[in-house]
Amino acid sequence: MNLFADIRALVIAELEAMTAEGALPAGLETANVAVEPPRDAAHGDMATNAAMVLAKPAGQPPRAIAEALAPRLASDPRITGAEVAGPGFLNLRLAPEVWQGVVGAALDAGRDFGRSDMGRDIRVNVEFVSANPTGPMHVGHTRNAVFGDALASLLAFAGHDVTREYYINDAGAQVDVLARSAYERYREAHGLDPEIAEGLYPGDYLIPVGEALKEKFGDTLIDKPETEWLADVREFATAEMMNMIRADLALLGIRMDVFSSEKAIAASGRIEEAIDTLRRMSLIYEGTLEPPKGKLPEDWEEREQTLFRSTSHGDDVDRPVQKSDGSWTYFAPDIAYHWDKVGRGFDVLIDVLGADHGGYVKRLKAVVSALSNGRVELDAKLIQLVKLFKNGEPFKMSKRAGTFVTLRDVVDQAGPDVTRFVMLTRKNDAALDFDFDKVLEQSKDNPVWYVQYAHARHRSVLRKAAEAGIAADDKTLRGADLAKLSHEAEIGLAKKIAEWPRLVEIAARGHEPHRVAFYLYELASEFHALWNRGNDDPALRFLQEGDADTSQAKIALVRATGVVISAGLGILGVTPVEEMR
Template sequence: MTEIKNKQTVMNVFNWIKYEIKSCLRSLAISKKWPEKLPFDRITVEPPRDASNGDIATNAAMVLAKPVGINPYDIYLPLAEGLKKLESVKSVEIIHPGFINIRLISDIWLAQISKILELGQDFGNSNMGSGLKVNVEYVSANPTGPLHAAHARCAVFGDALASLLEKAGFSVIREYYINDVGSQIDKLAHSVYLRYQEVLGSSSCIPECDYPGEYLKDVAKALVMHEGDNLMNALEQEWLEPVRTFAVELIMTNIMKDLVTMGIHIDRFSSERAIVKKNLISHALARLEAVGLVYRGMLNPPKGKCPDDWEPRPQLLFRSTKFGDDVDRPLQKSDGSWTYFANDIAYHMDKVERGYMDMIDVFGADHGGYVNRIRAAISAITGGQANLDVKLCQMVNMFDGGKPVRMSKRSGNFVTLSNVLDTVGPDVLRFIMLTRRNDQTLEFDYQKVSEQSRNNPVFYVQYAYARACSVIRNAKEIFSAEDLSDFALSRVEINFLTDRNELKLSKLLASWPRVVESAAASHEPHRVAFYLANVAANFHELWSKGRENARLRFILKNEREITIARIALVRATAVVVASGLEIMGVKPMDELRG
């Protein structure tokens, strides 16, 4: 094995150790004449669950034992001996049932402090993605009303995921799909027209099936400003299109304003209406028909019920049962128009033809039953070449001091995003939305997210950054003759950091590149929030140790070398926290005021 001698060139310690492990295993494979094709890609190198077991754990021997056809111990032993020869490895231990735990010398971890200060927030950048193009579609709320809290979760998740993928080396486009055709849009137009008549003095009653939210009064007033009373006595075929277009455009304008306020960036807005007008659906369905997945047949009534008006009729169907669906899905309505599913197939094919073979869709939880059929259709259209990952975001329950927040009469039946932003601001909202896995229900309590305590993850992480900035400001006052720039700190003697808590924090900061890559690979941006909370907890713990033991304070006026080394650690902590917050779309705060 060829060990990397210059520790300063190492940025991802875990990738470096994986490289050494694979190098050792390849040498063993040659000398022992193991099979040529071995699953090296399944080898994991990560921190052990229990930190007392070492710095790094690998499953290498367990993964290779079966393909090679030998006892795992016949791999463990020579691999362990090979790793022990590395100057940077302090010890190697074999753990039942099949892991190897590795401890590295402290120099390796401490050297990463200098690397962090040298690279700044570029520390953690990866070429894992190799510039691969990825389309991330998120928000995509129907333009029938204002955004609400659940939309915010999809928006934050998608935006953070896109930023995470970019840091991991992917070329990302952020896209919003405007569902501007279909019965929901027609229903919107009818609701707006009734409000329009009200504004002009006509009494009307909004049917239960239409949109009752009072926000439509503003849309109607704007329509009156635009059209006057020209549409008052018009026939439906005369007013439907202009009202529908006006309402969608105005509501989309308001949606975009909320997204801008929240710091959500969208590169491209795609329209379902445009997809239909371009007649892309026939082109897409022809591909499915060519592989036997589209046919004309009879559709059974929904399971467990048979509506009185149900009339079996020949329909154009997609064979979704072939992919685990309950029934085959219709592609065309009785009036000859295409279903949403057919339009969506064409939209995804459009993405593929724009060069995006890797796609991620962020949907609300109510789209769960839709996932398999759209994946199947895209796989069939592209001959299995395209990848579509659908991430479902569960509901957001709004509370204030533990009590459910009442729905807004103005919005109809939900809490608007603009109200949440007015109350807590975009940074708090964005951070909290990433404190749970996307597939778990999230509780958002106005009171808790406003607390200045360790129970509030937003405050706890921001406080770590602000506290680090405060320490550095104090150091600059006390050591005014010293150059405490990042460049200067990256070249200080860092081995003065000998306390176990200092080393613990150093190891955690050094693991940031691994967190970036693992979170990007799994499409799980919440891992960044979890990691930052861990960094904050370790930093606050180290600060508290200094209050208990004066020798552990960050600043010792009469001990320059130790102080400068500790300031380097503090500054590295601030850099990594800022890097993580950048992915989350949250601005780090130099000072916190109550």
């Protein structure tokens, strides 16, 4: 049940009737007609912009359209009032039984309340984390991982067919550096002093890798030239790092569906195939680029390169794919990888990238547009930095990692549920401060605690009902007399519950899982406010002594709130708590 969608359908139906009667011209586009909560709740329950959207193409004043539409909508039994406001907005008020019905719908659907079929038959690939396999995941990867996983869950909840994917960058120079760093730990495992030269990875996390290399190879690699051991050590160390990364992701409850290897794609000839495909489209040519902005001509070495004509698909400049010495640029394997994803039949590709990849987005969009003939949409979501604080001071780097705070450090301090929720309390492109003291405090200012407290309180009401001998199982509550929910505070909470299905679709459409966290905080606020009003007004208490029917109606509202909180936390990957200790 999506009440906002239902009322929008009513608005569209009445506009079509007005068109059939000649009150509006034929052929009007209604895609931008919206029904949403008004900015000021005093103005009504819902508002529609229909008259404002259609006025210009209809050649009529917006107020005239709104005044003709208002009585038509008011004739629907769900609507008790339709008032024209301002230049032509239309504010609607709905009957109490409509909001009471939302409670019943939530109980009927359970945790499926709010699920949508908007993504039906749409295959989405969400590629996220994709950290270089050179060490443990750091706090930046943590936010990337939480965002990508929550986005995948949100899209699945909205009906999409979602694949979670990790792209292993195992073909670049960084894995050679990993191999050399691991080899020094291998030497250390044999009692030799490791030579951690500048440029190698100094973290202690490679000590177990060195010991594992010793167990596998014995001393056969000692004092051998690099050419004899580099490939084997690189493969072994990369596999060990990926095992570590999988374990780190598991700490957050994240499981990938697919791991794709850059090395495997390169070895398969897919780079050459992708470039040849673009060449046949006349999008590959030999040429020279203009000097980068800010460069003086004497600083620029003009040289001919193999270029992708990305400006034909919205980019600012064409992009090199092959250097003058014949080697591939960094961009070429990414072309092949995205071509591979297009070839697997996805309709939408979502790349979750670090903030430092901002300049890379246009070329990725261009190549996906070219290789899919415009069929596949690419959305690149940039993840801004996380600043960690503890005891009022910046949280120090991890000795084990060598240079950064690891995912494991964060989860050890805050726990997986707190980590996940807090990482979604800001939009992905906004910087986030993660204060270990604040995220663990028990106050309204801590959103994760506040939402979990609401869920725990809802469970407490159910337990107290059982102790009082009031049947409060879901089957019984579905048959409760919801007409007994008549107070404005109770109706207000039901209205907030009614926003959930609409919120899911808006968040899924915008690829914005943070909206779920924001909504849950607002829903928890409404619930806590009703709870607190019951402290002053006995008629608002959820358990009414000697009146099981009224109690069950009120408990049904509580249970509906818990259903939505549980579903929302599920999307965020957070486990709802049963009680607060």
